[in-house]
Amino acid sequence: MKLFLREQIPLIVVYLAQLILITLVYRLDGGSGVSVSLYAALLSTCLLLGYLAYRYISNRTFYERLETVPTSLDEAGGPSQDSPLAVSLRGLLGSQFRLYKNDLHSYRHKLEEHIHFINQWVHGMKTPLSVIHLMIQDKDGPPFTAIGDELDRLKKGLDTVLYTARLDTFEHDFYVERLDLETLVRSVTSEQKRLFIRNRIFPTIKIDERIAVTTDEKWLSFVLTQIITNAIRYTTEVGKHVYFHGYIQEEKRAVLEIRDEGVGIPAGDLPRVFDPYFTGVNGRIFQESTGMGLYLVKQICGKLGHEVSICSEEGKGTTVRIVFRESYLTKM
Amino acid sequence: MFKIFIIEDDRGLVALLQDYLHKFGYETQAVNDFERVRAQFETFAPHLVLLDVNLPKYDGYYWCRQIRGISTCPILFISARDGKMDQVMALENGADDYITKPFDYEIAMAKIKSQLRRAYGTYAGSNNERTLTVAGMALDVERLVLTRGEAKVDLSHTEAKILDELMQKSGTIVTRDRLLEKIWDDQAFVDENTLNVYVTRVRKKLAALEITDGLQTVRGQGYRLIPNWGDED
Numbered sequence: 001m002k003l004f005l006r007e008q009i010p011l012i013v014v015y016l017a018q019l020i021l022i023t024l025v026y027r028l029d030g031g032s033g034v035s036v037s038l039y040a041a042l043l044s045t046c047l048l049l050g051y052l053a054y055r056y057i058s059n060r061t062f063y064e065r066l067e068t069v070p071t072s073l074d075e076a077g078g079p080s081q082d083s084p085l086a087v088s089l090r091g092l093l094g095s096q097f098r099l100y101k102n103d104l105h106s107y108r109h110k111l112e113e114h115i116h117f118i119n120q121w122v123h124g125m126k127t128p129l130s131v132i133h134l135m136i137q138d139k140d141g142p143p144f145t146a147i148g149d150e151l152d153r154l155k156k157g158l159d160t161v162l163y164t165a166r167l168d169t170f171e172h173d174f175y176v177e178r179l180d181l182e183t184l185v186r187s188v189t190s191e192q193k194r195l196f197i198r199n200r201i202f203p204t205i206k207i208d209e210r211i212a213v214t215t216d217e218k219w220l221s222f223v224l225t226q227i228i229t230n231a232i233r234y235t236t237e238v239g240k241h242v243y244f245h246g247y248i249q250e251e252k253r254a255v256l257e258i259r260d261e262g263v264g265i266p267a268g269d270l271p272r273v274f275d276p277y278f279t280g281v282n283g284r285i286f287q288e289s290t291g292m293g294l295y296l297v298k299q300i301c302g303k304l305g306h307e308v309s310i311c312s313e314e315g316k317g318t319t320v321r322i323v324f325r326e327s328y329l330t331k332m
Numbered sequence: 333m334f335k336i337f338i339i340e341d342d343r344g345l346v347a348l349l350q351d352y353l354h355k356f357g358y359e360t361q362a363v364n365d366f367e368r369v370r371a372q373f374e375t376f377a378p379h380l381v382l383l384d385v386n387l388p389k390y391d392g393y394y395w396c397r398q399i400r401g402i403s404t405c406p407i408l409f410i411s412a413r414d415g416k417m418d419q420v421m422a423l424e425n426g427a428d429d430y431i432t433k434p435f436d437y438e439i440a441m442a443k444i445k446s447q448l449r450r451a452y453g454t455y456a457g458s459n460n461e462r463t464l465t466v467a468g469m470a471l472d473v474e475r476l477v478l479t480r481g482e483a484k485v486d487l488s489h490t491e492a493k494i495l496d497e498l499m500q501k502s503g504t505i506v507t508r509d510r511l512l513e514k515i516w517d518d519q520a521f522v523d524e525n526t527l528n529v530y531v532t533r534v535r536k537k538l539a540a541l542e543i544t545d546g547l548q549t550v551r552g553q554g555y556r557l558i559p560n561w562g563d564e565d
Contacts, residue, residue: 123386126412130434131344134352137437140501140510155434175416190517197512202523218415239524 004056004063015048062086111168118165122158129155145198152194156229160292163222167296170303174216181246181256182207184217188224189244195229200238203228207246211254213324219300223308226293227258227320233286234318235262249323259319265312273310274298334448337378338362339369339395340410341387349382352437353444356462366390370398378405380447383427385411385418393425400426406447410435464499467559469541471495480541480561490515491534498547498557507554531555 023037056063061079065086079086132151136144166173182205189196189203196202213220231242240261249255265273269280276295283289294310297320301308305325312318336358340346346362353360361376363369366388373381381399385392396407409422412433419430429443462473469480473496476487487495493515497506508527515530516522522530535547543561550556 123412126433127342127345130412131342131348133434134345134348134437138500140507141505145507145509173415173417175420189521193513193516196521197509197516200524202521204521216416 001056001063003067004059007063008052008055012048019044058083059085062089065089115165115169118161122162122165125158129158148194149198156225159222159225160290160296163219163296163300164292167299167303174219174304176214176216178212178214179217179220180209181211181213181254182209184220185224185244185246185256188221189228191221192225192228192232195232196242199232199235201232201235201240201242203244204241205244207244207256208248211246211248213254215304215306215324219304220306223297223300223322224258226297230293231258231260231262231318234264234282235260237261254324256322256324257319258322259317261317264314264316264318265310266314270310270312333357333359334380334452335359335361335376335378336444337373337376337381339381339387339392340384341366342384349440352441356441369395370402373399374402379452380405380444381407382444383407383409385409385413385422393421396422396425396427404451406451408443408447410440464496466499466502466557467561469499469543469559469561471499478537478541480543483541485537485540487537488533490530491537494530494534498555502557502559505550505554505556509554511554 019041023041027037058081061081062083062085065079066089079090129151132147136147136151185205185207189205228242235242242261243257243259245257245259247255247257263282266281269278269282272278273280273294274297275291277291278295279289279291283291298308301322307321307323307325309321309323310318311321336353338346338349338360340349340362350360350362361372361378363372365372369390383392383396387395392409392411396409399405399407406428407426409427409430410433411418411422411430414432422430428447431440431443464471464473469478471478471487471492473492476489476492478485478487478492478495494511497511497514508524512522512524512527515527531547531549538544538546546557546559546561548556548558
């Protein structure tokens, strides 16, 4: 309505000027009295109001369309009336929308192809990895341990690439089931045994064995692996432990706490550890920080519906807490 | 003797698998023409198939269905794809089990054995039981028994694992890291002290067979089994 009125201001001004002009001409010519002039003015104003009303009603949706800001792509259609202005606006918006959609579609297609390529490539790389893995399996001693360590790093790097690429298509790629938390944690720590042994750090697991959580095994394993890798990397003294503590909070929510006795995170860095590519003070001191680990942890937990938080004290260690959305005590 | 058919396009992996399987007394054959997998399967008539998913021409699922059309022998998938959905798909196409790359020999072996047992009976052709012999001392890995001449001593699982590793490399040093890795399992985490305890126990078992200083500690490196008890094999 407002827009309509603003739009019609020039017309109203011209109309008033014309009215005054014509009245003046007649008055100065001495033809008519005041009442006749007023009557003529009233009649013609009624005509104007009628015209404006008609214009407004026939173009109402057009103006409404112009005044509302679309919040999503689906609302971007044109006005529904059939006045010439509305029709042409509808046409314009429609063709713009199509162009935009085509463009968007081609980019989405490219992105999907790219993800597909990354997937294929990473899986392809796993074959040479398995070959090296098998070749050194029966060997012991310095060069082979070193090759084994590098192999582990490669494996982890490939997994990070794979999971980062998959994050966008998460919806097609997860399989939720009820899992026993203790079994899951034990199998993940066992997979990382080389890392634990090499650094002389040992896991201590204390998890209520009745806890079952609803989650995706692969994604949660990846999350735990990231947290464990961090815990071990930032623990410099040998003989320390990484504690896994699983318990039920009030409101029946299961919590998994992973606490290390490492160097801790400076308070200034703490709020930003979940940001992508953020490495902080520790990242600059220690090698191999990509800043992606905790970012992925946060993203994946978000998608799985788990809450993740971190607290740390410099020199004492870091604790990562995962709170599961719903959990069950399995019947004994 | 069991026959195992390997359908995998990576030569290196095939060679390693074949070497390892030959050690356990299996006969193997690998596919060389990926357009005629089915014909090669029929002429070889294997007891078990190891099948990769990504293959030239047709994928593993396709060949799995083809083989299922003519045989019920166990089929094990070997694939880099670790997703649940990939595994479900393999099982739906007729596979019996799934091994994810990269894998350990032990895991592949355990799965192969269990499939063969299931398909052909418990002790069918049990010619692949593993015993290790070093200078007259024999370790039966399956039954957890250590024998020397007439003398015989029972071992725990962990003790057997330690001896297995030491005897395989008798005469050379086995690092502590490697022993820790071998005896670490899901249920029990072993730290340095636990390993010391186990090594002491192994020494006691050896002493029961009148072997006193066969198992030596190499400071800062690990342990070494020296066959110095003078029996000839």
